[in-house]
Amino acid sequence: MKKLFTAMLAASGAIAASGAALAAQPQPWEMYFQPAATSIMHQITWFGTYTFWFITPITLLVLGLLAWVLLKYRASVNPTPSRTSHNTLIEVIWTVGPVIVLLFLAVPSFQLLTAQYSPPEEPALTVKATGYQWYWGYEYQDGDEPMSFDSLLLADDDRDAAGKADKAAYPRLLAVDNEMVVPVGKTVRVLVTAEDVLHSFAMPAFGMKMDAVPGRMNETWFKAEKEGLYYGQCSELCGKDHAYMPIGIRVVSEEQFATWRAAAAADLEGANKALMASIETKNKLALNGQ
Secondary structure (H helix, E strand, O other): OHHHHHHHHHHHHHHHHHHHHHOEOOOOOOOOOOOOOOHHHHHHHHHHHHHHHHHHHHHHHHHHHHHHHHHHOOOOOOOOOOOOOOOHHHHHHHHHHHHHHHHHHHHHHHHHHHHHOOOOOOOOEEEEEEEEOOEEEEEEOOOOOOEEEEEOEOOHHHHHHHOOOOOOOOOOOOOEOOOEEEEOOOOEEEEEEEOOOOEEEEEHHHOEEEEEOEOOOEEEEEOOOOOEEEEEEEOOOOOOOHHHOEEEEEEEOHHHHHHHHHHHOOOHHHHHHHHHHHHHHHHHHHHOOO
16 A cells, blocks of 8 residues: 555656646647646636537527427428517517627627737747748847747657657657747747748647738737646648648746756757756656655
8 A cells, every 4th residue: 555655656746747848738639728828828718618608508599499490390280380470579589688698708808809919017038930831930039149040840760869759748740859948937929920921820828829921020928837848830721731830839947048048049959958958857856856
């Protein structure tokens, strides 16, 4: 019994530690949203549940009315159909009812829309994301030394060299060679554009989706609540390799971000490997309760 309890504690610790590394990604047969990692996504999740309690009774009501009409007024039991053309009570109900329902949906909907375009504070970091056929380019516009790099789908042959052989943390067709790295708990402004055709920068766990339009600069933001590696994809059909255009955002502590940012300007590959080693060490310490 004691061994079982110890094993359960170790397993729970491993899950907690791996959670910091895996964060959120698509799961097989997933039917709902990914776990929320921002306040906006929490609101989207709440709004989805909220609208469900309107949709369900309305759907059941319509289904019941259709079944009632089909059974009660079928030709075999109702050979002489009614010629009623007007009923004031029914017309008032089906006019006022939907108006009330729409009001209950519109108010929180507009509140959510306003929140999506209203950052709670001045952004601590600005990153420009440019869509290309078929990869993303990131430009960090903070500090005195801007930095830019490309983020492409990680090929299977490059996994070992990149230190990303673990497909649980770096899923096939979602892992990238260079993730966007941002600090946890900080508001990040993302400027989104495209170089060639329409793309769309989408990160489900952040509740973020912004079109990338050539010749136009769109703006969005996020504030990640917990560290980890998050995955999204281009969400606008952009050509033959649209399905191979993933987005990876790695959320780290402020100290880890500062170290990575200072090193990445001169050696991006080395900075990424050092960051991954730092995260692995941190996870091991968390697993051991240190």
